[in-house]
Amino acid sequence: MSGGDHFVVQQTQGVPNVSLGGTVVPYKEVTLSAQLPGRVNYLAGIEGDTFKEGDRLVELDDSELMAKREAALAQLANADAQLRNAGVQYSRELWSPKSRSAMGGMGMPNLFDQMFTRPMEDAFGERDQGAERRADIFSSQTNIQQARNTIYRVQAEIRAIDAKLRDAKSLAPFDGVIMKKFVEVGDTVQPGQPLLKYADVEYLQIVVDVPGRLRPGLNEGMMLRAELDVGDRDVPVRVAQIFPMADAQRHTVTIKFDLPQGVSAPGMYAKVLVPDFNAPARSNPVIPNSAIRYNGSLPGVYVVGEDGKPMLRLIRVGEKLPGGEYSTVLSGLQAGERVLRNPPLGISAGWTSSQGQ
Structure with missing residues (x-):
């Protein structure tokens, strides 16, 4: 025309619609925080850089942890040597129980002691060689168990150090982009301090606080329309998630709507047209x-x-x-x-x- x-x-x-403002948010978003104190040695990139799942994003200085791990490995080697020695002592006590107290050489004093003195001590009740042997065997077994316990303890310490070494590196939990950095290389951080915000922006949603009176007219999977602030676009949206509880102060229910791919960016303003079935x-x-x-x-x-x-x-x-x-x-x-x-x-x-x- x-x-x-x-x-x-x-x-x-038709049924009147109520225009409700909301914010475009990523489908998945996490804030990576420091798990231990230290200095930031490495940052993978800047805001907007994309990464794959498992990529290294942030790394803290781990030189002190590595030194502790090397010391623990040395303790583990000592404990292993103690276990081997305790095993040898136990075997010797089993096969040569009198060797520890026997005198060296082949002289007459040793022969006289073995043939006359010790049997007479047993006969008069002054000495119980069987009890002594059982005590020596029990002592050897105790030394073996103590050496094993030392190995278990040191191995547990190494596992704890390895866990902290893993905490010194922040890996990408999924494919996504860096949304915001909170630190730079050289900064000193403490446990719980945010390092960066990371999100999956391939799929986006609109988060809207819907008045309680409009909640009964919405169901998951329901298709509605939304108006995006960028380019004044009108796009279809799907009800993705309805939160189970209402806000006690504002009396609203948070609802997430799925957006088509590539139509907006996180943080943008959007309006969702929600039907008001209570109105004439x-x-x-x-x-x-x-x-x-x-x-x-x-x-x-x-x-x-x-x-x-x-x-x-x-x-x-x-x-x-x-x-x-x-x-x-x-x-x-x-x-x-x-x-x-x-x-x-x-x-x-x-x-x-x-x-x-």
């Missing part, structure tokens, strides 16, 4: 968006009078209809009136007062 074609204002009826159905005039002209921030249309002359009239614009080509008018027009569909540039017309509500 040509630029001066007329459009007869139509009337539409209403009818509003409908006009094409191409008919609306703005004088500053005031919307208006050129209404064609009975004499065929266009007159500029202020209106209140409502919501866009599905498809984005038409919008409802809250006041200023009535069904049956004619407006210019595409007012040409340079058109001159006077102002008229609004008609109808």
